[in-house]
Amino acid sequence: MENTTDILHQIFWLLVLPLPVACIAWTVTHEEVFREPREYCVSQSKSSRRLLRRKFFYLFTCEYCFSHYVTLGAIILTRFHLLLPDWRGYIISGFATVWMANVYMSVFALIRQDIKKEKTEIALIEKKVEEISEAPASKS
Template sequence: MINHIYYIFILALPVACIAWTVTKEEIFKEAREFCVNKSNHCNHLVKRKFFYVFTCEYCFSHYVTILVLTITNFTLIYPDWRGYIIAGFSIVWIANVYMSLYSLIRIDLKKEKIRIAKEESELEA
């Protein structure tokens, strides 16, 4: 059981990385903007929700988790479908904790860069 806990934390890392990269990073900016536009302007609810998934790291992390569970066949507590469900929601939750922490770190780094730039400009003036 203890090993399974370690696996959850490890499997949540690629889930968080993939979900964050697709929904937040510059490399997917054009695709994300296309999805935002489609999710705002499609006539059908199903199409709007489909495109929205690619703009929300929380939503997208569920689908990445399903892919990871399919590849790894990882279950938690129960060896059947119940174990997949428990493992899935556990991985999603931890992946989103990782993404929240990463977001906080990035905000702190941006604040620090702005503060340093401001101090440098004041010293030059």
């Protein structure tokens, strides 16, 4: 019974911990609030002459790459381990957390894309309705 409780506890953490990881990684790599630093990082990742510098700045432009570092911080803060109680459990939990965070970010991206598509379709319909309603008035 105790082992089952421990596994359920670990699964709970595996589903919850990637949420803030995904939120932080997405916000830094996509949202407007970090646009200027991100644009600087993009330019440095493309134009720097040193390989190490290009790779360092690239980390802040890719949500997948950045999620590894956010996960590392989250694992250190929470001491979350998965399946094994030693260092191997931390490695397993790290990769599992990164994977789950990226699943969450992919779902979020699809939802945002769908919302944007719907808004565009609504705007087009409203424009057509406006054109139709103005057309008879201009003929009179």
